[in-house]
Amino acid sequence: MNRSLLRANVVIGTALLAAIAAPRLVAADLPKAETILDKYIEVTGGKAAYQKLHSQVQSGIFEMAAAGIKGAVTSYRAEPDLVYTEIVLEGIGKITDGTDGKVAWANSAMQGPHIKEGAERAQAMQAARFNGELHWREVYKTAETTGIEAVDGKDCYKVVLTPAEGSAVTHFYDKDSGLLAKVSLISQTPMGEMAADSFASDYRKEGDILLPHKVRQSVAGQEFVITIDTVKLNPEIPKDRFDLPDEIKALVNKK
Amino acid sequence: MQLRLAALALLLSGALPSPAQHGLTPAERQWNIDSFEMVWQTVRDKHWDPKLGGLDWQAIHDELLPKVEKAATLDEARAVMSGMLDRLKQTHFGIVPGEAYQEMGSSTADDDSGPRDGSPGMDTRVIDGHVLVTSVEPDSPAAAGGVKAGWEILRIGGKDLAPALAKIRDSLSSQLTLLDLLQAAAVTYRLSGQVGKSVEVQFLDGRDQKVSVKLARARPRGQLAQFGNLPPMHFWVESRTVKPNIGYVRFNLFFEPEALVAAFQQAVTACRACDGFIIDLRGNPGGIGGLATGVAGWFTEKQGQRLGSMFLRGATMKFAVFPRADPFLGPLAILVDGCSASTSEVFAGGLQDLGRARIIGTRTAGAALPSVFTRLPNGDGFQYAIANYISEGGQPLEGFGVTPDQEVKLTRRQLLEGRDPALDAAVSWIEKQHK
Numbered sequence: 192m193n194r195s196l197l198r199a200n201v202v203i204g205t206a207l208l209a210a211i212a213a214p215r216l217v218a219a220d221l222p223k224a225e226t227i228l229d230k231y232i233e234v235t236g237g238k239a240a241y242q243k244l245h246s247q248v249q250s251g252i253f254e255m256a257a258a259g260i261k262g263a264v265t266s267y268r269a270e271p272d273l274v275y276t277e278i279v280l281e282g283i284g285k286i287t288d289g290t291d292g293k294v295a296w297a298n299s300a301m302q303g304p305h306i307k308e309g310a311e312r313a314q315a316m317q318a319a320r321f322n323g324e325l326h327w328r329e330v331y332k333t334a335e336t337t338g339i340e341a342v343d344g345k346d347c348y349k350v351v352l353t354p355a356e357g358s359a360v361t362h363f364y365d366k367d368s369g370l371l372a373k374v375s376l377i378s379q380t381p382m383g384e385m386a387a388d389s390f391a392s393d394y395r396k397e398g399d400i401l402l403p404h405k406v407r408q409s410v411a412g413q414e415f416v417i418t419i420d421t422v423k424l425n426p427e428i429p430k431d432r433f434d435l436p437d438e439i440k441a442l443v444n445k446k
Numbered sequence: 447m448q449l450r451l452a453a454l455a456l457l458l459s460g461a462l463p464s465p466a467q468h469g470l471t472p473a474e475r476q477w478n479i480d481s482f483e484m485v486w487q488t489v490r491d492k493h494w495d496p497k498l499g500g501l502d503w504q505a506i507h508d509e510l511l512p513k514v515e516k517a518a519t520l521d522e523a524r525a526v527m528s529g530m531l532d533r534l535k536q537t538h539f540g541i542v543p544g545e546a547y548q549e550m551g552s553s554t555a556d557d558d559s560g561p562r563d564g565s566p567g568m569d570t571r572v573i574d575g576h577v578l579v580t581s582v583e584p585d586s587p588a589a590a591g592g593v594k595a596g597w598e599i600l601r602i603g604g605k606d607l608a609p610a611l612a613k614i615r616d617s618l619s620s621q622l623t624l625l626d627l628l629q630a631a632a633v634t635y636r637l638s639g640q641v642g643k644s645v646e647v648q649f650l651d652g653r654d655q656k657v658s659v660k661l662a663r664a665r666p667r668g669q670l671a672q673f674g675n676l677p678p679m680h681f682w683v684e685s686r687t688v689k690p691n692i693g694y695v696r697f698n699l700f701f702e703p704e705a706l707v708a709a710f711q712q713a714v715t716a717c718r719a720c721d722g723f724i725i726d727l728r729g730n731p732g733g734i735g736g737l738a739t740g741v742a743g744w745f746t747e748k749q750g751q752r753l754g755s756m757f758l759r760g761a762t763m764k765f766a767v768f769p770r771a772d773p774f775l776g777p778l779a780i781l782v783d784g785c786s787a788s789t790s791e792v793f794a795g796g797l798q799d800l801g802r803a804r805i806i807g808t809r810t811a812g813a814a815l816p817s818v819f820t821r822l823p824n825g826d827g828f829q830y831a832i833a834n835y836i837s838e839g840g841q842p843l844e845g846f847g848v849t850p851d852q853e854v855k856l857t858r859r860q861l862l863e864g865r866d867p868a869l870d871a872a873v874s875w876i877e878k879q880h881k
Contacts, residue, residue, distance in 0.1 A: 259675030282673035283734070284704035300703040301736045303743040303768040381766035383755075411761040441771030 224334035224350045227364050232324055234369040240399035241325050245270050248426050251404075251419035253278050264417055272319040273433040289433065290319045296439045304438035311379040313356040330354060342372040343390065358384075370394055371403070378410065385411055397422040469518060474824070478523035481822035482514040485527050488820075489539070494759050494833045501533055524826060537845025538817045542827035543617055564641035564663025565634070568593055569729060571785065571856065572629040577607055578858055579649075587662040594652060596861030601648035602636045610636075623812030623847045626784025627731070639663050652862045671702045673734065681705070685713040688724070689873045693717035693774070696726035700733030700789040703740065710744045714774045722777035722876030724869065728807060732788025735765070735816075742767045742793060745778050746802055753796025754837040756816075765792060777879040778803040779872035782848060783856075787811035792835065795848040799839035804875055805850045807868045814843035 232238055246269040253264040262280035267273075275289040286299040295307040295315035307315050317323070317330050327334065331352040338349045340363060347363035354360070363373035371391055378387040387410045391403035404419040435443065470478070486507050489498070510530050517523035524541050531539040567586020568579050577599040582588045599607060611629050618625055639645060641663055648658045668682030683697035683706055695713050697706060717723060723745070738753055746769050753765040780794045780803045791814045797803035815831040822828050837843055852875070854868040 255674075260673075282671065282702070300707045300740065301734065302740045303707075303770055305768040381764070381768070383762050383764045385761055385763075411758055411763065438771060445771055 221336040221338070222348065224336045224352075227336060227348050227350055227369070228324070228327055228334060230369040231364060231371060234401065235324075235394075236396075236400040238325065241322050244322060244398075244400065244424060246321075246425055246428050248421075248423040248428065249419050250421045251417060253280065254416050254418070255413060256416070257414065267428055267432050268319075268321055269428055269433065270321045272316060272321060274319045275433055287436065288315075290315060291433050291435055292319075294435055294439065294443060295319070296435065298436055298438055304436070304442055305381065306439065306442055309379075310357050311381065313354065314358075314376075314379045317354055317357065317360075327352065331360075339366065343392075345372065347372050370401075393418075398424045400424070470520070470523075474520070475515070475517075477822075477824040478514055478517060478520065479511075481824040481826065481828075482511065482523070482527055482530075484822055485541070485828055486530065488828070488830055489531070489534070492759070492830065492832050493534075494757050494831070496759060498534065506530060506533060520824065520826075523824065527826075536831070537812070538815055538829055538831045540829050541822075542819070542829060544825035544827065561640050562635075562638045563665065564643065565638045565666045566591075566593075566645065566647070566661035566663060567667070568637075570599060570630060570633045570637075571729075571783070572611060572626060572633065573856055573858070575608075575611070576858065577611070577629075577633050578856070578861060580856065580861060583667055586667075587664050591659040591661050593647075593649065593659060593661070594862070595864065596652060596858050598650040598858065599633065599647060600650055600656065601646075602633070603645055605636075607633065607636070623784070623809060623845060626808075627787055627811040627813065630729075630785050637661075637663075641665055668698065669702075669705075671699075673701060683709040685709055687717065687720070688869070689877075691719070691721045692873060692876055693720045693723040694726065695724075696728075698730060700730070700735075700737040700741075700793075703734065703737055706737065707740060710741060711770075714744050714770075714772075717774060720774070720776060721880050722779065722872075723774050724779045724781065724872045724876070725803075726781045726869070727786045727790040727794060728781050728783040728868070729785045730787075730790040731785065731811075732790050732792075732813075735789050735792060738789045738793035738796065739765050739767045742797060742802075743770045744773050745775070745797070746800070747773050747775060751800055752838050753792055754799070754835055754843075757834040757836070758832070765796065767796075777876045779875060780805050781868045781872060782807040782810050782850060783868075784808055784811055784847075786848075787813040791843045791848050792837075795837040795839075795841075795843050798848060798851065799837050799841075804852065804872075805848055806852045806872050806875070807850050807854055808856075809849055809853075810843075810847035812843060812845045812847035817844075 232241060248265065248267050250263065250265040252261065254261045260280055260282065262278055264276070264278045266276040272290060272292050276287065278286045280286065284300040288297045290296065295312045296305065297307065298304040320326055320330050323330055332355045333353045335351050336348055337351050339346050340349050341347065342363045346366040348366055350362045350364060352360045352362060357379065358377045361375040362371055364370065365372050373391070374389045376387055378385045387408060390407045393405040394401050394403050402422060406417045408415045490503055510526050513526045514523050517526060524543065528541045531541065566588040567583040568588040569581045570577055571580050579593060579595055579597045579599065581595055582593050601607065610632060614628050614632060615625060618628065637645060644660045644662050646658060646660050648656060651657045666680040668680040670678045671681040672678045679699060679701065681699050681701045683695065685695045688694045693713050695710060742753060746767060749769060751767045753767060755765065756763045778797070780797065782790065782794050782805055786794065787810065791810045794803070794805050794810065798805050814835045816833050817829055817831040819827055819829050831844065835843055852871055854871045856867065860867050
């Protein structure tokens with residue numbers, strides 16, 4: 192699961208409000224954000240490995256253990272910013288979310304079809320950027336290291352990324368390994384702005400890339416865990432996979 | 447999403463120890479102290495407002511703990527805990543005496559074992575203290591036994607209902623909106639039991655004659671649906687047209703999103719030229735909160751509308767409505783009664799506030815919050831809400847319910863005559879919109 196997908200799933204998971212530990216007092220000479228971001232690319236496979244990557248399919252399990260809700264999650268992604276994510280939950284049905292590069296949308300039997308606009312769309316499109324790790328300079332206008340903070344007991348560099356449009360995203364990179372350990376953001380949803388924390392772990396190699404296979408998300412006091420069991424790099428994805436669903440097309444045509 | 451079936455949760459509770467009104471044993475005294483601590487900590491940790499409206503919760507603890515420790519009876523200890531919750535000045539925080547708690551979830555004395563997967567197939571309401579059959583499912587044991595709408599139920603399993611209902615009423619003196627819901631649920635629970643096992647029910651029939659009928663219990667109507675950790679429940683949805691050009695949908699729970707939405711899609715699509723639409727939420731205790739917005743999307747084309755907002759601890763969740771591509775925009779009536787609760791209230795109250803629907807029937811249960819019932823160490827029940835919900839019009843539903851635009855009450859006479867006055871009123875209102 193790459194960084195962008197991690198964020199995309201946060202959006203699906205909606206709101207969160209988790210307490211964030213108070214930042215420690217920081218040593219004067221923190222590394223520059225771009226150094227940390229570049230190191231992440233390096234430790235997870237290197238620029239060349241990412242550049243060989245043009246599409247990706249990941250599948251696994253989505254679970255809210257406290258509520259007893261569980262289901263399958265599959266995410267299709269392709270250059271430059273195509274996304275289709277599907278979660279099928281027992282007792283709820285199918286929840287889908289995606290973008291064809293122009294229209295960002297979400298749909299579920301429970302809430303109905305919805306076209307994302309404004310800040311919600313901006314956030315979805317930022318998350319949709321394929322290989323966003325490589326292209327962060329295009330997605331964010333500034334990146335700043337603001338401190339060191341422990342995540343799951345490990346010291347992490349705290350990097351605040353500010354996009355041209357929308358609210359800042361905070362990444363926490365393991366000081367020793369350079370791996371991304373946590374992403375904090377304010378999820379923009381029609382239900383309101385909600386703080387969301389995602390914790391990445393179980394990094395394993397898929398092809399030449401090191402990817403987290405477990406993401407724990409905390410949203411509005413609810414906890415979700417996504418466990419990835421299959422990753423396909425550069426698979427053949429049907430051309431129409433990223434087409435807008437009929438319900439979304441109908442809304443677009445109505446505009 | 448939140449699942450809110452408060453009354454149901456109450457009924458799913460287990461058997462409880464008998465109340466102790468004698469001098470307390472050391473163990474009973476400790477149970478009361480443990481209960482007090484559990485109530486206090488739960489409010490501290492789970493109330494949606496961590497500041498508790500400015501109360502010094504620790505000081506309240508320190509003030510009241512000695513009183514619980516000195517309480518000579520369970521009643522005294524309960525009064526201290528209730529008094530602590532009263533300081534919140536909010537509904538749906540309360541102590542339910544173990545005795546009443548048990549009445550809400552007990553069956554007939556001689557038939558309380560085994561799964562509770564069967565029912566005789568009739569719906570009931572408690573109206574003015576009388577338990578009335580409001581409908582009988584076709585092909586059900588009740589139908590086979592000749593039971594008719596309007597019959598009054600006097601006894602179930604050889605036990606009078608009146609004392610049990612009185613206990614529930616007395617225990618709810620400060621939350622009367624819940625009375626209809628909990629009394630009806632108590633009756634339903636007593637009628638239910640293992641499939642194949644029978645229950646003796648004494649009725650007052652249409653000629654005011656007492657008649658006893660032994661009714662088998664059969665699988666309830668609908669398909670078994672499972673959601674999360676909740677026990678499986680039967681879900682059904684029906685749609686038809688009435689009089690002759692008005693769409694009508696009724697369903698028993700906000701459950702099974704794909705099936706429910708498919709039913710609405712079919713009903714709305716088939717009803718493009720209808721004069722109006724009626725959604726019947728009478729007896730619907732709620733379900734998945736998010737489904738209220740999903741269903742509402744079939745009846746509005748305005749973007750950016752909300753049914754209301756839920757205030758959780760540190761987060762606010764707006765119940766945003768996403769209009770479907772081809773919604774029904776004609777007159778919409780929603781039927782409700784005292785057994786319409788939770789998501790039903792969010793849906794009806796929200797559309798009422800938006801001016802989109804006319805609400806017809808009787809006041810709803812006022813149980814719109816995700817409230818939880820739990821059992822205390824001393825055997826009492828403890829109800830607490832984990833969020834606050836404010837309808838789009840700025841009014842809380844909790845403890846107040848949705849007040850119909852047009853109140854229509856049921857009577858035994860109307861039921862015996864085969865009439866449905868709330869449905870008739872909805873049809874009449876829709877017809878007037880076209881004159």
